[in-house]
Amino acid sequence: AQSVSQHNHHVILSEAASLELGCNYSYGGTVNLFWYVQYPGQHLQLLLKYFSGDPLVKGIKGFEAEFIKSKFSFNLRKPSVQWSDTAEYFCAVRNFGNEKLTFGTGTRLTIIP
């Protein structure tokens, strides 16, 4: 069965710092990869997705993620964070041919002004 690991449970950064959140998955077949964000009091929103093609994908609000197949990883990055990026971030993986999303446990990001 697919499993997803997000090793950083809580990350605290100052504004303008660079961000990288780790995501690793276990199943080595063809996968679709997603990052979702949950701002305080709001519902899950899709930040970006990878289905195929260029392993470096760009999403909304200046976020990007890189799919490294050999490392089973899909890390999320942002060069300069803002206070408004304070939220919980979830990595999700879907095995090809299966609609089920398997989520990581989430990373809580706190940005200090």
Added chain:
Amino acid sequence: KAGVTQTPRYLIKTRGQQVTLSCSPISGHRSVSWYQQTPGQGLQFLFEYFSETQRNKGNFPGRFSGRQFSNSRSEMNVSTLELGDSALYLCASSLARANEQFFGPGTRLTVL
């Protein structure tokens, strides 16, 4: 375009009761998936419906069931509620299977 809507937003029930939650997908979306979110277990897949048929089911007991109507709206039902069923229940819709899923605000169920 309106997003995924879920009703009710909050629900309080007692042990042993049953509950029905409703989800209206984004207009034109035909696939609906349900997830349970708890602090301890995180986000866990319940089931997925497409064309009124359950296509996939997670590891939940038979007390959890669902259905999808011809207009793609979906309901999930939990019978004989237990304290551990207290959670945020999320519905997600996608245009078709294998597309990205868009989530609703959830129904927060509290079982007393």
